[in-house]
Amino acid sequence: MTALRADTPGCESVVHFNNAGCGLVARPVLQAMTDHLQLEAEIGGYEASAAQEVRVRDFHASIAELLGTRPGNIAFAGSATHAYTKALSAIDFQPGDTVLTTRNDFVSNQIAFLALRKRHGVEIVHAPDHPDGSGVDVDAMAALMRAHRPRLVAATHVPTNSGLVQPVAEIGRHCRELGLLYLVDACQSVGQYPLDVEEIGCDLLTGTCRKFLRGPRGSGFLYVSDRVLREGYEPLFIDMYGARWTGPDTYRPVDTAARFEEWEFPYATLLGCAAAVRYALAVGLEPISRRTPALAARLRGRLAEIDGVRVLDGGPAPAALVTFAIDGWQPQPFKAALDELSINSALSLREFAQFDFGDKDVDWCLRLSPHYYNTEDEVGTVAAAVAELAARGQRIH
Numbered sequence: 001m002t003a004l005r006a007d008t009p010g011c012e013s014v015v016h017f018n019n020a021g022c023g024l025v026a027r028p029v030l031q032a033m034t035d036h037l038q039l040e041a042e043i044g045g046y047e048a049s050a051a052q053e054v055r056v057r058d059f060h061a062s063i064a065e066l067l068g069t070r071p072g073n074i075a076f077a078g079s080a081t082h083a084y085t086k087a088l089s090a091i092d093f094q095p096g097d098t099v100l101t102t103r104n105d106f107v108s109n110q111i112a113f114l115a116l117r118k119r120h121g122v123e124i125v126h127a128p129d130h131p132d133g134s135g136v137d138v139d140a141m142a143a144l145m146r147a148h149r150p151r152l153v154a155a156t157h158v159p160t161n162s163g164l165v166q167p168v169a170e171i172g173r174h175c176r177e178l179g180l181l182y183l184v185d186a187c188q189s190v191g192q193y194p195l196d197v198e199e200i201g202c203d204l205l206t207g208t209c210r211k212f213l214r215g216p217r218g219s220g221f222l223y224v225s226d227r228v229l230r231e232g233y234e235p236l237f238i239d240m241y242g243a244r245w246t247g248p249d250t251y252r253p254v255d256t257a258a259r260f261e262e263w264e265f266p267y268a269t270l271l272g273c274a275a276a277v278r279y280a281l282a283v284g285l286e287p288i289s290r291r292t293p294a295l296a297a298r299l300r301g302r303l304a305e306i307d308g309v310r311v312l313d314g315g316p317a318p319a320a321l322v323t324f325a326i327d328g329w330q331p332q333p334f335k336a337a338l339d340e341l342s343i344n345s346a347l348s349l350r351e352f353a354q355f356d357f358g359d360k361d362v363d364w365c366l367r368l369s370p371h372y373y374n375t376e377d378e379v380g381t382v383a384a385a386v387a388e389l390a391a392r393g394q395r396i397h
Ligand SMILES: Cc1ncc(COP(=O)(O)O)c(C=O)c1O
Pocket: 020, 021, 079, 080, 081, 082, 106, 108, 156, 158, 159, 160, 185, 187, 188, 208, 219, 220
């Protein structure tokens, strides 16, 4: 495997696995953001965004290129969660409406559905997993679509709690056939795999720039299909950017996905995101999608050989989120031990994955997320460190 060693500021001493999937900011991102802040300091915020108008517009153009759509179908958001809740707020849920989802949907999405149940009386249906461990059972999910005619079908492409890759395009084909509204959370897959919203067949898709895209924190985006725009979906709270105040009693949403944005933008962040996307496109999503999960597979293989370690990721071709349980350790001390060795990692707790961790009978796991800029040697270093910690167990101080 050849390393795709990227422009990564200062990565000598730390094994910079994506911490919680949060990738190292790429050098052009850092440059774009600091340049813009410099400009804001020199000429003023409004003037700086005007001066950078072409680059600012590239946020929408670059994400559109990444997802196989047009700039007018993309909205900036402050996080993937922000994009997701804005999308949900556009659906006029009525008591008795169904949200059909999976047992591996992101924790915050599940909490949002429960909040909709509390406030609007929606019913939440979880499609069962396939018995072979490959993720959701798409045939069973399609049967539930026909039985419930859900107001919304929602799936997370790669959940935060494991490397499972859900068959989002297969789900999308059924949604298209049945004319159902389909929302995909691509937070952990964008930047790791080539994505095409037409191929996935979704109406709405959310993502972040800070994980596998290696952009800044506090950023996300929402894809909104032409169908959703045409049918007049709009976020519950729409501002003077998303709509025109056409008379004392009237307003008209704008025609594009800008309907889901607000007047105020963090311009340095927006420019950083555009730089991150351009950078990922230049490195190439195909090579990234070959190398990143392959590094993860190598790590999984090494961890699986360690006594007292149980690798937890299911599915035929898991993504670069490597999760495992380890005997003899409590979660925080284990993560702290890795921190001490300068190995970036993240904990996943039962409360992040009530279904998945119940099925796997674990209360927590550790997640390691290698990225294309990591090396085989680093994978070896991390595996050796875990083996050492597994052998020694947690010392009570
Ligand atoms: C699958 C998935 N969806 C959504 C999110 C939320 O992203 P953000 O923190 O940018 O809102 C995460 C974060 O870890 C995630 O893993």
